[in-house]
Amino acid sequence: MANFLALDTSTDACSLALLLDQQITQQHEIIPRQHSQRLFAMLQQLLPHGRLRELGIDAVVYGVGPGSFTGLRICASAVQGLCFANKLPAIPVSTLLAQAYTAYREGLIHSGDYILSTVDAHMGELYWSLCQVHDDHIEVLEGPQVSRPESLPVSLDAGQKVVGIGSGLLLAEQMPQDLQQRLQACYPELLPQAQDLFKPAEIAWRQGQLQKAEQVCPVYVRDEVSWKKLSEQGKAS
Known part of the structure; x- marks a missing residue:
């Protein structure tokens, strides 16, 4: 290793x-x-x-x-x-995948579970990824994306439940009613x-x-935000 x-x-x-x-x-x-x-x-x-x-x-x-x-x-x-x-x-x-692994290590999610991993993006939006736990790893199914909570485009099969984790769940009451009903557990304090x-x-x-x-370069998701790598810093725009 x-x-x-x-x-x-x-x-x-x-x-x-x-x-x-x-x-x-x-x-x-x-x-x-x-x-x-x-x-x-x-x-x-x-x-x-x-x-x-x-x-x-x-x-x-x-x-x-x-x-x-x-x-x-x-x-x-x-x-x-x-x-x-x-x-x-x-x-x-x-970050969203690491957060899902934190939840798994702490026993909050289990093999086979679907996870909505979120981070509060402020300005009334949240970052999110939909993941699924397998026996020895966690797979990212969708995301990372940034969305307003009322239009969160999470794709779930009919009747599929999901565990919500992360600070983006502070906006859970604004999520579509169908998604709220599918949240079988929520852990908004998890980091x-x-x-x-x-x-x-x-x-x-x-x-x-x-x-x-x-x-090395951060992933912001928002298109209007950019990061200059060291090789680019100091150059005129």
């Missing part, structure tokens, strides 16, 4: 985790709008020496979004710096944890789905 460092700052949680020799260590704090102040202090606590290659880290995994614009920028900048400094590849993992990026990252690692440092 590969060794990974994982970072996620796409929600109110600032979350870092280390997978080393099949042992997981995590730093996880709920600190809205304080990610930039705490991220590197938490990283120092997790990795006092900071030399990732010497420690045996194979790749830096990060929550690619969608989520907080500021949080995603902070994470992408940190990952680019770590990958450049340590000559390591990066592995992006959907993704960095340790839950490891399972999808391991799949990506085996399949060779890696990024170079200069390819």
